[in-house]
Amino acid sequence: MKFANLSIRNKIALVSIIQFTVVIILVGLILNLFVSKLTVREVRNNLLATAQSRSSHIETYLKDNIQLLQLVTSRTALRKALASYNETGSEADLATLTNIIKDAITPIAQFERICILGLSGKVVASTSEGYCGKDASSANFFIGGLKSEGIYFLEEEGGYKLYISGPMILDDKVIGVGMTVLRLDGLEDIVSNRTGLGETGEVLVAFHNAAGEREYPVRRLFEEAAAPLNVQNEEIAYPMKQALAGKADYFENALDYRNQKVEAASSFIEIANLGLVAKIDRSEILEINRQILMLILVIFIIFFFVYYFISKKVSYFISKPIADLHRGIEQIGGGNLDYKVGTQAQDEIGQLSRSFDSMVESIAESRAEVDKRVEEQTKELSSKTKVLENQKSAILNILEDVEEEKEKSQQLASDLEKFKLAVENASDHIVITDAEGIILYANKGVERITGFSSEEVLGHKAGSKENWGGLMDEKVYQDLWQKIKKEKKAFVGELKNHRKNGEEYDVKVGISPILDEKGEVVFFVGIELDVTKERQVDKAKTEFVSLASHQLRTPLSAINWYAEMLLAGDAGKLSKKQKDFVDEIYNGNQRMVSLVNALLNVSRIELGTLAIDPKPTDFSAMAESVLGELKKIITEKELVIESKYDNSLPQIDADPNIIRIIFQNLLTNSVKYTPEKGKVMVVLEKKEPNILIKIADTGYGIPSDQKERIFEKMFRADNVKERDAGGTGLGLYLVKAIVEDAGGKIWFESPSLAFGKASAFIEISADKSAGKKETPGTTFFITLPLSGMQKKEGSKTLSEEKL
Ligand code: ADP
Numbered sequence: 001m002k003f004a005n006l007s008i009r010n011k012i013a014l015v016s017i018i019q020f021t022v023v024i025i026l027v028g029l030i031l032n033l034f035v036s037k038l039t040v041r042e043v044r045n046n047l048l049a050t051a052q053s054r055s056s057h058i059e060t061y062l063k064d065n066i067q068l069l070q071l072v073t074s075r076t077a078l079r080k081a082l083a084s085y086n087e088t089g090s091e092a093d094l095a096t097l098t099n100i101i102k103d104a105i106t107p108i109a110q111f112e113r114i115c116i117l118g119l120s121g122k123v124v125a126s127t128s129e130g131y132c133g134k135d136a137s138s139a140n141f142f143i144g145g146l147k148s149e150g151i152y153f154l155e156e157e158g159g160y161k162l163y164i165s166g167p168m169i170l171d172d173k174v175i176g177v178g179m180t181v182l183r184l185d186g187l188e189d190i191v192s193n194r195t196g197l198g199e200t201g202e203v204l205v206a207f208h209n210a211a212g213e214r215e216y217p218v219r220r221l222f223e224e225a226a227a228p229l230n231v232q233n234e235e236i237a238y239p240m241k242q243a244l245a246g247k248a249d250y251f252e253n254a255l256d257y258r259n260q261k262v263e264a265a266s267s268f269i270e271i272a273n274l275g276l277v278a279k280i281d282r283s284e285i286l287e288i289n290r291q292i293l294m295l296i297l298v299i300f301i302i303f304f305f306v307y308y309f310i311s312k313k314v315s316y317f318i319s320k321p322i323a324d325l326h327r328g329i330e331q332i333g334g335g336n337l338d339y340k341v342g343t344q345a346q347d348e349i350g351q352l353s354r355s356f357d358s359m360v361e362s363i364a365e366s367r368a369e370v371d372k373r374v375e376e377q378t379k380e381l382s383s384k385t386k387v388l389e390n391q392k393s394a395i396l397n398i399l400e401d402v403e404e405e406k407e408k409s410q411q412l413a414s415d416l417e418k419f420k421l422a423v424e425n426a427s428d429h430i431v432i433t434d435a436e437g438i439i440l441y442a443n444k445g446v447e448r449i450t451g452f453s454s455e456e457v458l459g460h461k462a463g464s465k466e467n468w469g470g471l472m473d474e475k476v477y478q479d480l481w482q483k484i485k486k487e488k489k490a491f492v493g494e495l496k497n498h499r500k501n502g503e504e505y506d507v508k509v510g511i512s513p514i515l516d517e518k519g520e521v522v523f524f525v526g527i528e529l530d531v532t533k534e535r536q537v538d539k540a541k542t543e544f545v546s547l548a549s550h551q552l553r554t555p556l557s558a559i560n561w562y563a564e565m566l567l568a569g570d571a572g573k574l575s576k577k578q579k580d581f582v583d584e585i586y587n588g589n590q591r592m593v594s595l596v597n598a599l600l601n602v603s604r605i606e607l608g609t610l611a612i613d614p615k616p617t618d619f620s621a622m623a624e625s626v627l628g629e630l631k632k633i634i635t636e637k638e639l640v641i642e643s644k645y646d647n648s649l650p651q652i653d654a655d656p657n658i659i660r661i662i663f664q665n666l667l668t669n670s671v672k673y674t675p676e677k678g679k680v681m682v683v684l685e686k687k688e689p690n691i692l693i694k695i696a697d698t699g700y701g702i703p704s705d706q707k708e709r710i711f712e713k714m715f716r717a718d719n720v721k722e723r724d725a726g727g728t729g730l731g732l733y734l735v736k737a738i739v740e741d742a743g744g745k746i747w748f749e750s751p752s753l754a755f756g757k758a759s760a761f762i763e764i765s766a767d768k769s770a771g772k773k774e775t776p777g778t779t780f781f782i783t784l785p786l787s788g789m790q791k792k793e794g795s796k797t798l799s800e801e802k803l
Helices: 008-073 076-088 091-105 140-147 185-192 234-244 282-333 348-425 444-450 474-486 532-567 576-607 619-629 631-637 656-672 704-709 731-741
Strands: 111-117 123-126 150-156 159-170 173-182 202-208 250-255 261-269 274-281 429-434 439-442 491-498 504-515 521-530 615-617 640-645 652-654 679-687 690-697 745-749 761-764 772-775 778-785
Touching: 008 076, 008 091, 008 111, 008 159, 008 173, 008 185, 008 202, 008 250, 008 261, 008 274, 008 282, 076 091, 076 159, 076 173, 091 111, 091 123, 111 159, 140 150, 140 159, 140 173, 185 202, 202 234, 234 250, 234 261, 234 274, 261 282, 274 282, 282 348, 429 444, 444 521, 474 491, 474 504, 474 521, 504 532, 532 576, 576 731, 615 656, 619 631, 619 640, 619 656, 619 679, 619 690, 631 656, 652 656, 656 679, 656 690, 656 731, 656 778, 731 745, 731 778
Parallel strands: 640 679
Antiparallel strands: 111 123, 111 173, 150 159, 159 173, 202 274, 250 261, 261 274, 429 439, 429 521, 491 504, 504 521, 615 652, 679 690, 690 778, 745 778, 761 772
């Protein structure tokens, strides 16, 4: 478990326990160090003191015994008896001596025996039987005893005995030596006294025997455990050697005769040349240390638990407000905003908890406010959700529609792709430009027809110098641009233009402005069809027709003259039958002439060889003149002719031949295609800047399904073909070409409105059973500029038709 994850309470407890432990360990270590030092010092002092005190004790004991011996030997009676014996050698003196010493030894328990030696070294008296008469003249206690009191250890009966001897003096003369054998019990008691030596301590005493070896007069305490008993090892012997050398010293970490580590102190008892060593096992000292340590440890453990308990309590008291605060936060976090931590503590945590309570109070208030708002907003949201639901379903519907539209669009796109491919590969020249004529698209046909590649033309203006439009006639191009751009109308027509290589070509052109909803040009689509070859073929055909017609004119003229001559009777009078046949020839020839004339006129128009020679022309006079030419047939058909000529009409600079051809064709048609008793009306009006020519009739009219083809070359409507076989279908074609060439227009309406509904003509069929039949009538309208026609030099003028 990480420290950071612990509760504050445990942290406080842990920290204080760690602090405590560290302190205790330090204290323990210091204490241990101190105690062990102290122990060692104590042991040292103790051992030194023991060595010293035991030495003194032994010394005192020995001195006391010396004194006791002196007390015994200094008795006057004894000394006198000895002196007397030395002189006399009387038995009585001996008895006196013996009695006195026997008497003297009785209270002195430690004296084993007392002996009195004569100057010769012979035992003269003894408290114990068997010693009298023994010669001790060579014994050191006798030799030394003559001079002064001394102490000697002598081997006796398998052990050592302590001898004390001293001179016996009478009248300043040595008369003998007093000697006592001291029981070793007293010495042994002192040595073996364990006071201050603990469990393993002991005191040893030794002396040097006559051979200079160390001898231990009293039994050693742990002798039984020692092996070998008398170790002559330098290290082991060291403290005692030092003691025997007269040194009082201390030995750390010495070895004793048991080979045990010991602490030892030495001293020397001069009076008896005794070395003394007090020693104690190091293990015991360490044991003491260990016990002190154990004690410290026990105290530490007790302290630890006490401290642990206290720190637990303390940390509990310190952390309780925090825990309360935490519980409070949990409660509040769980949603119980009414909960109060309510800590009374005056410390920072107490203040914090009170601030927390007041904060929670204000949170509770704002939460109530928020709840209220949330409730309101939830209501609002639920209503919005409904709206959204509706919107969603609407959107889903739209999406479905969009999906359908998408499918359609995809279909459209694929159609469009096909369409694009078709356009791209169409044989026609197809171009799309923007509203300013800048080319946005050009198909392959453009290059094929104009010689300009699409790379060359894209991004350029169609009419610019570097494009085919620039090779076009300036005027034609301006008219075209005026129409499509300014008037926003489609331009349809045939043009001559030049290819990139300068070659001339003919095209049918259709340029349409594409407008937006506001009627503004968005772009233009131009389609051109190269009709050069067709035109060349047409030209060849027209030239052929022209040639053939010319060739036919001469024989037809001859036929005409001869027929006229025959009818005039120049070749003799004709029978009725002959006259009928010649009439047929003449009429047929007339039709041929008019056909050839028409063909010639058409070929001149088409070949552009028609000359225009404008002169001031009176249109009304021209109309009247033509009507005059038609008088015969008008009368035959009992047609009613109405003519309305505007008085203000000026004379117009126009080619009279051409104007005549116009009136001839239109009026001939009206007369031809109007049944008997019908009406024909000619109206000339001034409609600035034009003259309007209206030629109306109450005739058969033009069937609506054929109206579009009426100006086509050699076209005749079905309703007239059955009634009149003589038409060529070239008249209207020619008129239209002439009018448009002169800058005018031609159109018609059928049924005609010129006579009003009431005046609708009723045809009375020749076949009575067919009954009456309404004819719709036709009105042709022509406008020509009042300004007249432009003069044109040409090789040919128009041939007039003659009926
Ligand atoms: P056509 O020689 O047949 O008269 P046009 O070119 O003059 O040839 O006229 C072409 C056709 O137009 C006629 O065949 C006829 O069907 C129709 N047409 C022309 N004028 C009239 C008219 N006034 N009333 C009815 N049909 C007419």
